[in-house]
Amino acid sequence: MKVSYFPGCTLKNKAKDLDLYARRSAEVLGVTLEEIENWQCCGGVFTTSNDEVATKLSSVRALKEAAAKGQPLVSVCSACHNVIKQTNHAMQNDAFFASKVNNYMGQEPYAGETTVYHYLELLRDVVGYDQVKAKVVNPLAGKKIAAYYGCLLLRPNSTMQMDDPENPTIMEDLIKAMGAEPVVYARRNECCGGYVTMENPEFAKRKSLDIIENAKAAGAEVLVTACPLCRYNLQKAGTDMPVVYITELLAEALGVKEVTNEQ
Amino acid sequence: MSSNKKFLQEELTRMSGVNPKKCMKCGKCSGTCPAYDEMEYHPHQFVSMVESGDIEPLLNSKSLYRCLTCFACVDRCPRGVEPAKLVEAVRLVAVRKQGANHMTANDVPAMLDDDIPQQAIVSAFRKYTK
Ligand code: SF4
Ligand code: SF4
Numbered sequence: 001m002k003v004s005y006f007p008g009c010t011l012k013n014k015a016k017d018l019d020l021y022a023r024r025s026a027e028v029l030g031v032t033l034e035e036i037e038n039w040q041c042c043g044g045v046f047t048t049s050n051d052e053v054a055t056k057l058s059s060v061r062a063l064k065e066a067a068a069k070g071q072p073l074v075s076v077c078s079a080c081h082n083v084i085k086q087t088n089h090a091m092q093n094d095a096f097f098a099s100k101v102n103n104y105m106g107q108e109p110y111a112g113e114t115t116v117y118h119y120l121e122l123l124r125d126v127v128g129y130d131q132v133k134a135k136v137v138n139p140l141a142g143k144k145i146a147a148y149y150g151c152l153l154l155r156p157n158s159t160m161q162m163d164d165p166e167n168p169t170i171m172e173d174l175i176k177a178m179g180a181e182p183v184v185y186a187r188r189n190e191c192c193g194g195y196v197t198m199e200n201p202e203f204a205k206r207k208s209l210d211i212i213e214n215a216k217a218a219g220a221e222v223l224v225t226a227c228p229l230c231r232y233n234l235q236k237a238g239t240d241m242p243v244v245y246i247t248e249l250l251a252e253a254l255g256v257k258e259v260t261n262e263q
Numbered sequence: 264m265s266s267n268k269k270f271l272q273e274e275l276t277r278m279s280g281v282n283p284k285k286c287m288k289c290g291k292c293s294g295t296c297p298a299y300d301e302m303e304y305h306p307h308q309f310v311s312m313v314e315s316g317d318i319e320p321l322l323n324s325k326s327l328y329r330c331l332t333c334f335a336c337v338d339r340c341p342r343g344v345e346p347a348k349l350v351e352a353v354r355l356v357a358v359r360k361q362g363a364n365h366m367t368a369n370d371v372p373a374m375l376d377d378d379i380p381q382q383a384i385v386s387a388f389r390k391y392t393k
Contacts, residue, residue, distance in 0.1 A: 010382040044386030045332055048348045049278045049355050055389065079382055155334035156345075165338050191297045191333035195386035198374045199328075199366070200301070207297055228380040235378070 003122065004066035004073045005033035008080035009041040015077070015228035021247035022076040022119055024256040028135055029127045033074060036065050042083040045195070050090070053100050059087035060101055063114045072126075076119035076247060078152040078227035082160070085116045089159040118153065119247070120170050120226065121162060129177040137255040139179025145249070146183040146220030147171030148211065150230045151191045165189065171224065171246060178253040185218035187211045192233040201236065208237035216241060224249060268316040271356070275313055279352035283314035285342045292336035292346045302326040306336045306346035313349055327354040328365050328391060358393045365391035 011019035023033050040058035047055050062084065066073035075081040091098045092112030102109040117125070123132055149168055157165040168189065172182035190211060193204025212234060215223055224246040225231050234243045251257040264272070276282065286307070293305035304312065304326045312321055321327070327350065336346045358364055366387055375384075 008382075009385065010380045014378065014380040015382075041381075041385055043389045044382045045389050047355075047389065048351045050280060051278050052355070077382070079386070151331070151333035151335065154338075156337045191331045191335065193297075194331040194333065195383050195390060196298070196329065196331055197379075198371075198383055198387040203298075203301055203329075227382075229382045229386070232378055232380050232383065 001030065001126075002032045002034050002071060003117075004062075004069060004071040005035050006039055006042070006062050006073060006075045006080055006084060007035060008039075008075060008077045010079075010228045011077055015231075015245070018076055018226070018228060018245045018247055021245065021251035021257065025247060025250045025254050026119075026122075028254045028256055029123070029131060031122065031127060034069075034071070036062050036073075042080045044079050044083070046083045046086040050094055050097050053097065053104065056083075056087045056090070057101065057105070059084045060091065060105065060110060063088055063091070063112075063116070064105075064108070064110050066114045067110065072115040072117050072122075074117045074119055074122050076226060078118070078150065078225075079229065081116070081118040082152040086156075086159050088112045088114060088116050118162060118226070120153075120174065123174060124170055129173055132174065132250075133177040136178055136253045138253055140249065140253055141179050143180040144183050144219050144221045145175045145180045146185055146215040146218065146223050147175060147188055147246075148192075148215070148223050148225045148230060148234065148243075149189045150225065150227055151189070151194075152227060154189055174246065174250070175224070178249060180249075183215065183218050183220040185215045185220065187214040192230045194229060194233070197229075197233055197236070204233045205237050208233045209239070212237055212239050212241050264316045268318065271318050272313060272316050275318070275349065275352045275356065278355065279345070279348040281310070281313075281345050281349045281352075283310045283344070283349070286310045286314070286344045287342055289341065292340050292344070295335045295339045297333060297335065298329040298331055301329040306350065309349050309353065310344055310346050313353070318353070321353050322357045326350075327357055330354070332390065354390070355393070358391065364393065367392070
């Protein structure tokens with residue numbers, strides 16, 4: 001099957017691995033990620049104020065492009081996904097906001113028809129983790145992997161609707177499907193410090209260290225995330241805990257990590 | 264309450280969709296806030312100070328730029344008050360004033376290292392500037 005794909009600014013730059021391994025793994029699983037034409041940066045964070053219109057238009061454009069093709073819209077970056085899903089939710093539920101957007105854009109009105117998936121949801125709900133498991137050629141047996149959700153994947157839960165926001169399993173179940181052992185720890189859905197790392201790196205470091213120490217105490221050997229900013233903050237904390245993208249492990253398990261002739 | 268304060272209070276509740284009167288002052292939002300130690304005013308205080316119209320101190324506080332937009336206070340508030348949306352509305356009122364951006368493009372080069380993702384820069388700009 002084909003789905004519309006919104007990579008986002010960071011996956012074209014500092015987080016190329018997140019993008020590359022997501023595409024390759026999807027192909028193995030029978031899904032082609034078709035990049036939206038002329039997509040624009042989502043802005044990184046959703047602005048909750050209902051009088052903010054311009055900051056949400058790039059998401060609406062991407063959503064409309066997917067709607068025109070009759071495809072769901074997928075992103076793998078947790079931040080892009082959060083912004084796009086919250087924008088879609090606002091288009092569905094806030095008639096005043098939606099009318100402002102539609103008046104401005106002036107073409108076919110859009111009312112939130114597109115289904116928005118995070119890559120993990122695509123794997124769990126469309127492909128199915130049993131299918132993922134069936135395609136694993138290189139099981140990550142014996143690896144103790146701790147999923148780091150952070151904030152953006154799960155919250156606000158009323159909109160994201162991905163999993164139980166306090167006791168999620170979507171990443172742990174994927175880790176199991178890849179043949180590894182998930183490590184559950186308390187701080188997996190607490191914030192790493194996010195963008196505050198720009199002007200206050202020490203603060204972000206404290207937040208990230210709390211997370212890493214907690215995961216380590218639970219027996220984790222490696223942390224996985226789907227967010228480039230989480231990965232950056234966790235790595236900058238300066239511990240010896242490896243932090244990798246979930247798509248990189250997936251590509252390894254599916255046996256496509258080392259392919260070099262990518263499109 | 265002066266008419267100016269009243270106007271600002273109404274503006275903030277309109278922008279955010281938050282009704283501060285729903286708050287039962289349990290403090291759970293501040294208890295779960297990862298930026299608590301960095302803040303002068305905490306999420307529950309944003310709610311109570313907007314309710315009482317004491318908004319000027321919030322507008323001038325650095326606490327506006329410590330909030331991580333992690334939505335922990337939103338999801339964990341037992342009354343569905345959604346304090347982060349109020350913090351965001353106050354921040355917007357502050358940075359929408361001419362010349363009041365909390366960060367400028369000139370500040371950025373000193374904050375960069377080789378690994379910093381683009382996402383950090385665009386997110387900070389979205390939160391700190393207009
Ligand atoms: S958690 Fe909710 S009800 Fe409790 S103090 Fe905060 S805003 Fe008020
Ligand atoms: S959204 Fe902001 S105020 Fe609310 S818990 Fe997170 S950092 Fe604290």
